[in-house]
Amino acid sequence: MRKRIAIVGAGAAGLHLGLYLRRHDIDVTLYSDRRPEDYRTARLLNTVAHHSITIARESDLGVNKWPVNENGYYGHYYYVGLPTPLRFYGDLQAPSRAVDYRIYLPELMKSFAELGGRIVYEKVSTEDLETLSEQYDLLVVCTGKAGFGSLFQARESATPFKTPQRALCVGLFKGIADSPIRAVTMSFSPGAGEMIEIPTLTFDGMRTALVMENHIGGELEILSQVKYEENPRAMRNLLLEKLHEHHPSVAERIDSRTFDLARDSNDILQGAVPPIYREGSATLNNGQTIMGLGDVMATVDPILGQGANMASHAARVLGEEIVSASAFDARFIEHVEARREDRVICATRWTNYMLKNLKELPPEFQKFIGTLSQNREMADEFTNNFNYPEKQWDYFSSIDRLMAWCEKYSHQQAA
Numbered sequence: 001m002r003k004r005i006a007i008v009g010a011g012a013a014g015l016h017l018g019l020y021l022r023r024h025d026i027d028v029t030l031y032s033d034r035r036p037e038d039y040r041t042a043r044l045l046n047t048v049a050h051h052s053i054t055i056a057r058e059s060d061l062g063v064n065k066w067p068v069n070e071n072g073y074y075g076h077y078y079y080v081g082l083p084t085p086l087r088f089y090g091d092l093q094a095p096s097r098a099v100d101y102r103i104y105l106p107e108l109m110k111s112f113a114e115l116g117g118r119i120v121y122e123k124v125s126t127e128d129l130e131t132l133s134e135q136y137d138l139l140v141v142c143t144g145k146a147g148f149g150s151l152f153q154a155r156e157s158a159t160p161f162k163t164p165q166r167a168l169c170v171g172l173f174k175g176i177a178d179s180p181i182r183a184v185t186m187s188f189s190p191g192a193g194e195m196i197e198i199p200t201l202t203f204d205g206m207r208t209a210l211v212m213e214n215h216i217g218g219e220l221e222i223l224s225q226v227k228y229e230e231n232p233r234a235m236r237n238l239l240l241e242k243l244h245e246h247h248p249s250v251a252e253r254i255d256s257r258t259f260d261l262a263r264d265s266n267d268i269l270q271g272a273v274p275p276i277y278r279e280g281s282a283t284l285n286n287g288q289t290i291m292g293l294g295d296v297m298a299t300v301d302p303i304l305g306q307g308a309n310m311a312s313h314a315a316r317v318l319g320e321e322i323v324s325a326s327a328f329d330a331r332f333i334e335h336v337e338a339r340r341e342d343r344v345i346c347a348t349r350w351t352n353y354m355l356k357n358l359k360e361l362p363p364e365f366q367k368f369i370g371t372l373s374q375n376r377e378m379a380d381e382f383t384n385n386f387n388y389p390e391k392q393w394d395y396f397s398s399i400d401r402l403m404a405w406c407e408k409y410s411h412q413q414a415a
């Protein structure tokens with residue numbers, strides 16, 4: 001069967017799919033509204049950490065260009081700002097790694113072109129899709145922007161929130177010393193917000209990403225609103241004040257004389273992510289079926305770092321199914337959905353669960369945090385399961401399951 005595939009969008013989803021297909025000698029055309037050289041001067045896109053399971057896929061694709069022994073991190077420190085603060089640590093079984101996507105995506109575009117992939121630099125619109133779908137055997141949409149999201153039907157049962165749940169202030173910073181083990185720090189300030197600190201490879205070497213997940217209407221929401229460009233010193237001072245008050249386990253490693261954005265005012269991103277889960281395929285008016293992949297199918301708040309990791313997983317599944325398909329029909333779609341959905345929907349549900357419960361702190365969640373803080377083995381399991389959101393959701397999907405998990409470790413502790 002002839003297979004000519006078009007992919008709209010050269011983000012992690014489109015590139016991981018495109019690279020996989022080129023490695024299997026499939027004819028692929030990628031449509032991108034950005035050229036590799038556009039990224040260097042672009043505003044920070046996100047602060048993505050790839051877990052080891054994603055890095056293994058990058059190795060298969062030949063794009064693991066940033067060795068984890070130089071750029072990776074090894075676990076998570078946790079800080080919970082209760083009246084008696086909790087501090088504990090969990091190990092990853094294999095390192096994770098964060099590279100500024102303004103470095104990462106152009107490198108992958110380069111590799112895709114070297115493998116014989118074709119990139120068409122143009123901004124595609126929804127009106128173009130019918131024509132494109134007739135020129136190719138399968139069209140995969142890998143961006144939710146420019147109205148593409150609305151082509152795919154939202155699945156209400158997996159979309160519990162109608163609005164963003166956090167006001168984000170995200171940046172790359174200098175002037176923050178490494179923790180004793182190079183690791184992510186997840187800091188929780190009950191009633192105000194969460195912050196994730198990520199050692200990140202930037203244009204200037206290793207720096208620190210801070211993902212401030214501020215509760216809407218809370219004391220930290222202001223961080224998503226004050227503009228660095230208008231008064232850099234005032235923004236720096238505000239950040240220092242709020243970090244010392246709410247996220248002290250990170251603030252204690254900040255050198256206030258050198259603390260600033262890593263390079264320039266493009267290193268900060270403020271806003272909010274509206275979470276949504278959509279069906280993974282849609283039918284155009286001309287009767288052609290298109291597939292969705294990545295954020296266009298499932299967009300989650302970045303609090304647990306799942307979006308790109310699940311996009312990479314879904315890209316691998318779709319790639320394998322395209323390679324083995326004898327037709328791109330309803331049965332093909334069933335195959336893809338049966339294989340990609342569990343991880344994607346569990347990452348979505350677990351993220352939405354944590355957004356709610358970190359804010360509301362119901363008794364069972366407090367019990368979970370308390371048990372986790374007292375049991376290193378459980379903290380290791382929880383940390384490593386950032387690779388496997390479906391295993392995490394096995395524990396969080398009901399109060400009974402969560403309590404059984406806590407019980408298991410409480411017994412071990414008592415024994």
Ligand SMILES: Cc1cc2nc3c(=O)[nH]c(=O)nc-3n(C[C@H](O)[C@H](O)[C@H](O)COP(=O)(O)OP(=O)(O)OC[C@H]3O[C@@H](n4cnc5c(N)ncnc54)[C@H](O)[C@@H]3O)c2cc1C
Nearest residue numbers: 009011012013033046049124294295302305306307308309
């Ligand atoms: C602050 C922040 C932190 C994050 N941290 C993590 C993390 O730690 N771990 C993690 O796994 N995920 C994280 N994410 C989520 C992650 O960034 C996304 O899930 C992932 O990048 C989605 O990739 P994508 O390819 O689906 O979409 P996108 O990255 O949105 O890519 C779409 C591409 O399509 C192109 N495009 C758009 N419109 C058009 C058009 N009309 N025509 C042609 N091309 C077009 C764009 O230029 C873009 O390159 C984070 C997100 C944010 C905002």
